[in-house]
Amino acid sequence: MTKEDLELFASGHRACAGCGEGTAVRQILKAAGPNTVATICTGCLEVISTGYPETAWEIPIIHAAFENSASVAAGVEVALKELGRKEGVNVIAFGGDGGTFDIGFQALSGMLERGHDITYVCVDNEAYMNTGIQRCSSTPYGASTTTSPVGKLSIGESRPKKPIAAICAAHGIPYTATASIAYINDLKKKVKKAVETEGPAFLHVFAPCPTGWRHGSDSTIEIARLAVETGVFVLWEAEDGDICNLKITQKPKKRKPVKDYLKSQRRFAHLSDEDIEHIQKEVDEKCEKYGF
Amino acid sequence: MGEQKAMTIKGNMATAMGAKLCRPNVIPAYPITPSTLFPEKMSEFVADGELDASMINVESEHSAMSACIGASATGARVCTASASQGIALMHEMLFIASGMRLPIVMAVGNRALSAPINIWCDHQDTIASRDSGWLQFYAENNQEGLDLMINAFRIAEDERVLLPAMVGIDAFVLTHTMEGVRVPAQEDVDEFLPPYKPSHGVLDPKEPATFGSFGTPDYYQEFKHAQVEAIEKSEAVIDEVFKEYKERFGREYNKVTTFQCEDADIILLTMGSMTGTAREAVRKLRAKGEKVGLAKLTVYRPFPAPELIKILSGAKGVAVVDRNISPGAYGAVYTDLAGAFANMDERPLLKNFIAGLGGREIFVESFQEIYQKTKDAVTAGEVKEPVEWINMNEDVMR
Numbered sequence: 061m062t063k064e065d066l067e068l069f070a071s072g073h074r075a076c077a078g079c080g081e082g083t084a085v086r087q088i089l090k091a092a093g094p095n096t097v098a099t100i101c102t103g104c105l106e107v108i109s110t111g112y113p114e115t116a117w118e119i120p121i122i123h124a125a126f127e128n129s130a131s132v133a134a135g136v137e138v139a140l141k142e143l144g145r146k147e148g149v150n151v152i153a154f155g156g157d158g159g160t161f162d163i164g165f166q167a168l169s170g171m172l173e174r175g176h177d178i179t180y181v182c183v184d185n186e187a188y189m190n191t192g193i194q195r196c197s198s199t200p201y202g203a204s205t206t207t208s209p210v211g212k213l214s215i216g217e218s219r220p221k222k223p224i225a226a227i228c229a230a231h232g233i234p235y236t237a238t239a240s241i242a243y244i245n246d247l248k249k250k251v252k253k254a255v256e257t258e259g260p261a262f263l264h265v266f267a268p269c270p271t272g273w274r275h276g277s278d279s280t281i282e283i284a285r286l287a288v289e290t291g292v293f294v295l296w297e298a299e300d301g302d303i304c305n306l307k308i309t310q311k312p313k314k315r316k317p318v319k320d321y322l323k324s325q326r327r328f329a330h331l332s333d334e335d336i337e338h339i340q341k342e343v344d345e346k347c348e349k350y351g352f
Numbered sequence: 353m354g355e356q357k358a359m360t361i362k363g364n365m366a367t368a369m370g371a372k373l374c375r376p377n378v379i380p381a382y383p384i385t386p387s388t389l390f391p392e393k394m395s396e397f398v399a400d401g402e403l404d405a406s407m408i409n410v411e412s413e414h415s416a417m418s419a420c421i422g423a424s425a426t427g428a429r430v431c432t433a434s435a436s437q438g439i440a441l442m443h444e445m446l447f448i449a450s451g452m453r454l455p456i457v458m459a460v461g462n463r464a465l466s467a468p469i470n471i472w473c474d475h476q477d478t479i480a481s482r483d484s485g486w487l488q489f490y491a492e493n494n495q496e497g498l499d500l501m502i503n504a505f506r507i508a509e510d511e512r513v514l515l516p517a518m519v520g521i522d523a524f525v526l527t528h529t530m531e532g533v534r535v536p537a538q539e540d541v542d543e544f545l546p547p548y549k550p551s552h553g554v555l556d557p558k559e560p561a562t563f564g565s566f567g568t569p570d571y572y573q574e575f576k577h578a579q580v581e582a583i584e585k586s587e588a589v590i591d592e593v594f595k596e597y598k599e600r601f602g603r604e605y606n607k608v609t610t611f612q613c614e615d616a617d618i619i620l621l622t623m624g625s626m627t628g629t630a631r632e633a634v635r636k637l638r639a640k641g642e643k644v645g646l647a648k649l650t651v652y653r654p655f656p657a658p659e660l661i662k663i664l665s666g667a668k669g670v671a672v673v674d675r676n677i678s679p680g681a682y683g684a685v686y687t688d689l690a691g692a693f694a695n696m697d698e699r700p701l702l703k704n705f706i707a708g709l710g711g712r713e714i715f716v717e718s719f720q721e722i723y724q725k726t727k728d729a730v731t732a733g734e735v736k737e738p739v740e741w742i743n744m745n746e747d748v749m750r
Contacts, residue, residue, distance in 0.1 A: 094557055094560075095557045096557060097426075097555045097556075097557060099422065106564075106566055107566055110562050110564070110565045110566045111565065111566045111568060112565035112566060112567050112568070112571050113565075113571070115562035115565065117560065117562050118560055119557060119560050120555040120556055120557060120559075120560045120561055120562075120563075121555075121560075121562055121563065122421075122422060122425050122555055122562075122563040122564050123562075123563070123564035123565070123566075124418060124421050124422070124445065124448050124452075124564055125418070125444055125445065125448060127414070128414065128415060128418035128445070130415075131380075131410060131414070131415035131416075131418035131419050131422070132418045132419065132421055132422035133422060134380070134408055134410070134415070134418075134419045134422065135378065135380060135408065135418065135419035135420060135421060135422025135423035135424070135425075135426070135430075136422040136423065136425070136426050136555055137422075138378050138380075138406045138408055138419070138423060138428075139377060139378050139422065139423035139424075139426035139427065139428035139430075140426055141406065142377040142378055142405065142406050142423075142428055143377060143426065143427060143428060145426075145556065149557055166411060166412060166415075167411070167412075167414070167415050167418065169411070170410055170411030170412070170415055173411075174408070174409070174410075
């Protein structure tokens with residue numbers, strides 16, 4: 061049996077059917093292997109996987125609060141080193157987009173700046189899903205959420221998505237990458253690279269949420285793939301924070317229209333052709349910057 | 353037993369030296385007046401190779417306590433220091449540290465809470481976290497600060513307890529004031545406090561476990577009850593550890609320490625550095641023939657209700673001097689004491705005095721005034737004004 065066959069995020073957890081986060085965590089742990097200690101945030105991941113007296117985790121994990129996965133992980137990493145138990149052990153800090161982009165941003169920045177040997181994984185489903193689909197700084201322009209609802213005077217979310225991976229890379233950390241659950245091999249390769257890197261690594265993992273995005277539970281992977289194929293979410297990696305020389309790891313031969321992606325989810329159902337054209341233009345400009 | 357070195361040091365240095373003698377592995381800390389000297393000194397000890405430990409210079413007090421939790425759950429001995437706004441910022445994590453039964457020790461420079469912003473002494477910061485499930489110790493002087501740090505680790509890590517503990521020393525009055533202190537020898541502390549080797553699981557891939565589970569209504573209340581049982585068990589552990597400390601190091605600690613209480617009609621109940629001032633007032637009043645005594649609370653959580661009832665029951669009046677206030681109610685110690693006496697047939701009259709907020713001085717005369725007001729209530733046989741504020745500046749109030 062290889063490391064890849066180990067199921068370290070066990071079945072039977074309480075995630076919704078088609079949950080992108082469940083897939084992400086399972087595959088990330090397969091890549092990282094059993095010699096891993098993880099910290100998790102309050103949110104979907106904690107709720108679906110740690111209901112006492114059960115646990116979905118076959119590796120040691122600690123959940124403390126919402127905004128501090130990075131600082132709890134810092135304590136774990138330093139303690140492992142101090143107690144002589146760090147050799148060969150990965151420390152992974154998981155956060156959702158709320159726990160990473162918003163409330164946990166300060167703790168994350170502090171951890172990256174201090175240079176801990178930690179892989180921080182942000183599993184991004186673009187809103188506060190556990191509390192019922194509220195907008196976050198990860199929510200893309202035009203998405204209707206319960207706190208950025210579409211209305212007579214509102215298009216839905218009015219602000220663009222915060223470029224979290226680039227911000228993390230700007231700390232000068234050894235390894236930063238974006239990844240998607242639609243490209244498992246690419247994701248696993250990046251996880252391995254991240255945990256093998258000495259010092260902090262940041263992984264931004266795109267993971268659709270059928271409940272929050274309002275799409276069928278059978279189309280999670282398809283939608284995640286469309287995000288990459290349309291250029292909405294770009295897969296890249298950068299070393300030593302050098303985002304001017306980042307490497308695109310999945311370059312679509314011919315980009316599909318963003319309309320295909322937007323029309324696949326009811327959170328964007330209200331967007332007019334004009335709105336979609338506007339979003340297409342922004343994606344085109346972004347992809348041009350990335351060189352495709 | 354090794355010689356106890358006599359030194360003249362500030363309160364923060366005393367708690368730092370106490371912590372150092374306990375050989376912590378990890379010290380996550382964030383500077384805040386008036387406890388900043390603690391992380392500075394710990395950093396120096398580590399930088400000079402005097403202490404084999406790692407500092408984590410975190411970006412906030414919230415992250416300080418978060419890192420303490422991560423490190424303690426990994427099996428490390430962990431300490432930190434904070435005060436005032438810093439304790440307020442880490443408030444959320446205090447409950448999680450105790451709920452996860454992690455024996456973290458925190459040195460506190462007790463300081464007022466904003467607004468208005470104020471860096472001077474009162475006990476509002478730790479009183480506001482009294483329900484967080486931490487053991488709470490309050491020092492009268494720098495020697496007590498050092499000794500209580502060592503005792504705190506031993507009590508917190510006891511398998512019957514496994515709860516975090518905070519040791520309060522008063523802002524500036526102690527944190528920045530030089531006092532003579534006797535520092536125990538390292539080998540003696542090593543014997544008193546062996547390395548932290550928890551028998552429960554820690555974060556280790558060899559024995560995977562989930563820490564910080566989601567507790568549904570089917571389980572939550574039992575978790576909290578177990579936590580309360582642990583702090584109740586700490587009552588006996590504290591007595592045991594204090595007794596052993598006296599045997600080894602010669603200094604006596606009690607949850608409540610009395611002075612001239614045996615025949616006292618009126619007893620002053622104090623906490624922290626004001627106790628020395630109160631003792632002087634008692635001496636002066638005794639010289640005039642007044643039957644007054646003093647009880648000092650060293651342990652505030654667990655609240656030593658049985659000890660206090662025993663000490664105070666014989667008195668006619670008790671003046672509870674609180675360096676904190678619950679707006680719309682009373683000082684915290686007064687509330688707890690009233691609760692302790694609630695079902696007693698025989699009980700003294702209780703008067704509450706609020707004093708020393710935000711560094712307002714408390715003088716010997718202040719305690720003489722407190723004594724007189726309590727005596728007047730006893731003479732009248734009733735407490736007309738349950739809460740009185742001491743040393744108010746009438747000019748400012750106008």
